[in-house]
Amino acid sequence: MSAMQRMSSESASTGSLYTSCLPVRGDSASLPSQELFPAGLRVLVVDDDITCLKILEYMLQKCQYRVTTCSEALTALSLLREKKDGFDLVISDVHMPDMDGFKLLELVGLEMDLPVIMMSADGRTSAVMRGIKHGACYYLIKPVRIEELKNIWQHFFRKKWNGSKDLEHSGSFEDSDRQKRVADKAEYESSVNEGTDGSWKTQRKKRDFKDDEDDDEHENEDPSASKKPRVVWSVELHQQFVNAVNQLGIDKAVPKRILELMNVPGLTRENVASHLQKFRLYLKRISGMNQHQSGLPNSFCNPMEANSKVGSLIRLDFHSLAAAGQIPPQTLAALHAELLGQPSGNLLLPRIESPVILQASNQNSKILPAEDEVAFGQPLFKCQSGTSKRFSSSGIDAQDMPSSFSSWPSNQFGFMGSNNDLGGLNNTNNSLLMQMLQQPQQHQQEPFNLVTPDSHIAINVQPSCLIVPSQLPNSLSGGNCSIAINHNSQPSSNIQIGSNSVLTTSKSTLNPSDIAFDYSILSSQSTNAPLGMAQVSDGDFKNTGLLSNYSIPVSVPSSVSTSSVCTSGAAGWRLLNSNMNIASLNRLPGHLPNLSGSLVNHDMVRNNRFVGKGTWLPSRFSVHGIESATTNWNSMKTSVDDVDKVKQEFSMDFLDGSKVEKTKLPNFPSNDFMGVLSK
Amino acid sequence: MDVRLLQRQWVDHISALFFREGFLDAQFTQLQQLQDASTPDFVVEVVTLYFEDADRLLNNLWNTLSQPVVDFKKVDAQVHQLKGSSASIGAQRVKNTCVCFINCCEEGDLEACFGCLHRLKLEFTQWKSKLEALFRIEQQIVAAGGSLPMI
Numbered sequence: 001m002s003a004m005q006r007m008s009s010e011s012a013s014t015g016s017l018y019t020s021c022l023p024v025r026g027d028s029a030s031l032p033s034q035e036l037f038p039a040g041l042r043v044l045v046v047d048d049d050i051t052c053l054k055i056l057e058y059m060l061q062k063c064q065y066r067v068t069t070c071s072e073a074l075t076a077l078s079l080l081r082e083k084k085d086g087f088d089l090v091i092s093d094v095h096m097p098d099m100d101g102f103k104l105l106e107l108v109g110l111e112m113d114l115p116v117i118m119m120s121a122d123g124r125t126s127a128v129m130r131g132i133k134h135g136a137c138y139y140l141i142k143p144v145r146i147e148e149l150k151n152i153w154q155h156f157f158r159k160k161w162n163g164s165k166d167l168e169h170s171g172s173f174e175d176s177d178r179q180k181r182v183a184d185k186a187e188y189e190s191s192v193n194e195g196t197d198g199s200w201k202t203q204r205k206k207r208d209f210k211d212d213e214d215d216d217e218h219e220n221e222d223p224s225a226s227k228k229p230r231v232v233w234s235v236e237l238h239q240q241f242v243n244a245v246n247q248l249g250i251d252k253a254v255p256k257r258i259l260e261l262m263n264v265p266g267l268t269r270e271n272v273a274s275h276l277q278k279f280r281l282y283l284k285r286i287s288g289m290n291q292h293q294s295g296l297p298n299s300f301c302n303p304m305e306a307n308s309k310v311g312s313l314i315r316l317d318f319h320s321l322a323a324a325g326q327i328p329p330q331t332l333a334a335l336h337a338e339l340l341g342q343p344s345g346n347l348l349l350p351r352i353e354s355p356v357i358l359q360a361s362n363q364n365s366k367i368l369p370a371e372d373e374v375a376f377g378q379p380l381f382k383c384q385s386g387t388s389k390r391f392s393s394s395g396i397d398a399q400d401m402p403s404s405f406s407s408w409p410s411n412q413f414g415f416m417g418s419n420n421d422l423g424g425l426n427n428t429n430n431s432l433l434m435q436m437l438q439q440p441q442q443h444q445q446e447p448f449n450l451v452t453p454d455s456h457i458a459i460n461v462q463p464s465c466l467i468v469p470s471q472l473p474n475s476l477s478g479g480n481c482s483i484a485i486n487h488n489s490q491p492s493s494n495i496q497i498g499s500n501s502v503l504t505t506s507k508s509t510l511n512p513s514d515i516a517f518d519y520s521i522l523s524s525q526s527t528n529a530p531l532g533m534a535q536v537s538d539g540d541f542k543n544t545g546l547l548s549n550y551s552i553p554v555s556v557p558s559s560v561s562t563s564s565v566c567t568s569g570a571a572g573w574r575l576l577n578s579n580m581n582i583a584s585l586n587r588l589p590g591h592l593p594n595l596s597g598s599l600v601n602h603d604m605v606r607n608n609r610f611v612g613k614g615t616w617l618p619s620r621f622s623v624h625g626i627e628s629a630t631t632n633w634n635s636m637k638t639s640v641d642d643v644d645k646v647k648q649e650f651s652m653d654f655l656d657g658s659k660v661e662k663t664k665l666p667n668f669p670s671n672d673f674m675g676v677l678s679k
Numbered sequence: 680m681d682v683r684l685l686q687r688q689w690v691d692h693i694s695a696l697f698f699r700e701g702f703l704d705a706q707f708t709q710l711q712q713l714q715d716a717s718t719p720d721f722v723v724e725v726v727t728l729y730f731e732d733a734d735r736l737l738n739n740l741w742n743t744l745s746q747p748v749v750d751f752k753k754v755d756a757q758v759h760q761l762k763g764s765s766a767s768i769g770a771q772r773v774k775n776t777c778v779c780f781i782n783c784c785e786e787g788d789l790e791a792c793f794g795c796l797h798r799l800k801l802e803f804t805q806w807k808s809k810l811e812a813l814f815r816i817e818q819q820i821v822a823a824g825g826s827l828p829m830i
Binding site for chain 2: 048049050051052054055058059062093095120121122142143144145146
């Protein structure tokens with residue numbers, strides 16, 4: 001401590017050897033020169049304002065830094081390019097005639113990877129924000145006071161510190177001295193605290209800049225790994241890089257491929273990975289981070305497009321329904337108007353899962369037995385005949401629909417949306433429902449060619465498709481949507497479909513998985529028949545959860561489910577204990593641990609890391625519905641039980657809607673399902 | 680002249696600049712503190728630089744404002760630069776006028792911008808003469824073997 005103070009006051013030699021000057025607590029005797037830090041920090045100051053430049057030069061010299069001044073940005077840039085590793089820190093003005101300070105910042109950040117401090121008399125928040133977004137590590141507002149300059153070494157140090165954490169595999173350390181500094185940084189920080197009251201921030205923020213974006217090598221913190229030569233990203237090299245990325249597409253650009261495309265000798269995958277990280281950050285800044293709202297994945301870069309797709313999908317569904325005679329014309333008109341009227345609301349979030357669901361539904365419909373009372377091809381659970389007769393009243397409640405639709409977009413992706421309960425759940429359900437409605441016509445038009453004869457099914461991890469009877473007494477909570485669908489066999493009946501797409505897998509031996517759906521249906525006078533849907537595929541299930549960025553494919557071998565549906569009173573049906581027995585057809589991918597989750601809160605699924613890493617094995621889904629006053633769904637939970645072995649593979653692929661098409665849907669025979677409705 | 684008298688004059692001058700007239704602020708004090716034995720003329724040097732630069736900036740501003748179609752964005756940038764250097768030197772009143780100038784600029788009020796420009800010029804001449812007077816006294820003090828009083 002005292003040593004540091006003494007150094008700062010005594011050492012008049014501004015040219016002290018910085019490169020070996022990191023203080024080390026406990027080892028200071030052997031490395032005395034390190035106590036000079038931050039004296040000797042090599043700072044380049046760029047400002048066209050010569051007065052400021054002069055003052056800064058003096059001030060920085062007072063701080064014992066080694067200062068180089070430059071009044072032109074272009075000169076500064078060439079200086080930086082000439083003397084690679086000649087500077088530790090750059091301070092740049094924002095407004096400069098020959099080159100915008102932000103441009104310089106960008107170039108320095110990409111090519112030299114040096115910390116850049118922006119500086120301007122313009123202290124408006126927007127200006128500061130702009131600087132930070134462009135990658136400035138700090139923004140000084142003129143007049144600059146020497147107290148601030150005393151502390152700027154921390155930006156250099158933070159960079160190195162972070163670099164050692166994150167990027168050292170990229171070879172950003174050029175010499176052994178640096179390595180030593182890195183190795184000693186922890187001790188250093190604690191030893192320097194007194195001189196610089198800001199240094200604690202270094203520690204606190206050291207991970208802030210961490211970019212967890214793309215690779216798996218962050219754990220590597222061994223400084224000895226940093227002996228690789230530093231790669232300087234010249235404009236040309238960077239251009240090659242950008243070309244490669246463009247060629248691959250930013251979402252698919254992985255370091256390895258980029259490296260192959262660039263074909264630059266000496267460049268390592270790590271170099272590229274590091275640069276790619278920076279480049280992505282840069283792109284993020286440029287795009288204003290719009291696409292990251294709500295934690296949406298990069299893959300959904302084009303929310304507008306995705307939404308429009310969804311929008312059209314919906315319209316399509318309704319039309320098809322109308323064609324099939326399931327929706328009364330006036331209802332259709334109302335729905336249509338509502339949907340069309342809401343497009344702007346939908347734009348924010350792409351709902352990619354819908355295509356998937358749609359596919360699933362299409363596929364399923366083929367499977368449906370003709371004699372089945374359920375109009376939808378969808379319902380995986382067969383309602384018993386007795387129950388079907390209870391269906392009465394038909395039609396879609398147009399009034400409720402709109403609200404539900406309007407709310408979708410804001411929700412998270414389909415199934416994961418259910419933070420809470422009803423609201424989210426219903427919304428998701430709606431989308432699903434709509435998809436399902438479409439089924440009848442699936443044969444005629446398969447809007448998405450998603451269906452492939454394969455045994456794979458695309459399923460959203462979070463099951464649930466819920467249809468609420470049309471005549472809901474009054475106002476539904478925003479999340480609720482009630483849709484009544486005509487039953488084919490019984491024209492005037494409403495069918496409520498709670499569908500769960502549950503991925504259940506069993507071992508090679510058939511393990512029955514139980515799926516219990518409880519839900520209360522808000523129904524008014526009409527009796528509704530809830531349908532529990534489970535999608536089971538003969539072969540593998542692919543679950544695609546669009547929850548986060550990932551598609552979660554689950555391969556489930558399996559198959560049969562029985563469901564019992566309970567309906568309670570006229571008010572609603574409760575579907576209880578639907579058991580899905582899944583007979584595993586063929587191969588059991590792997591051993592699956594039990595997974596129980598509530599659909600409502602599928603935190604696990606949301607957790608990107610979790611999903612990404614692993615195998616998520618649902619063993620049991622149970623869906624509980626709470627009937628509240630015939631109006632709201634309180635909660636819906638799904639847990640999957642008794643799945644012995646489920647292997648789910650989560651793929652990190654970023655999917656956009658079109659890709660979803662690739663998922664395959666299983667056929668499953670309708671007769672495998674047994675539904676029990678009880679009231 | 681007596682050194683003590685000179686020193687008193689200097690204090691009068693500088694306190695007027697700081698307090699009564701508000702031309703200077705603490706940043707100027709910081710510059711004075713930066714000045715040490717190794718850089719005895721630091722303040723004068725910087726202030727001279729500043730006035731040269733400021734003259735240029737004011738002319739540029741005049742030109743920009745005189746265009747048939749005024750680019751207020753450019754004006755804004757130029758005023759910010761002037762503000763930056765003025766603030767760096769501790770020229771408080773000039774800096775404050777720059778702030779007004781920027782506001783007028785944001786409003787696109789050309790008249791007010793010209794008004795600010797005139798005020799700037801006036802203030803420049805005023806405090807330039809005062810500073811020059813101050814520096815003259817300083818030189819006399821130093822020449823007489825005295826030292827500048829602590830402010």
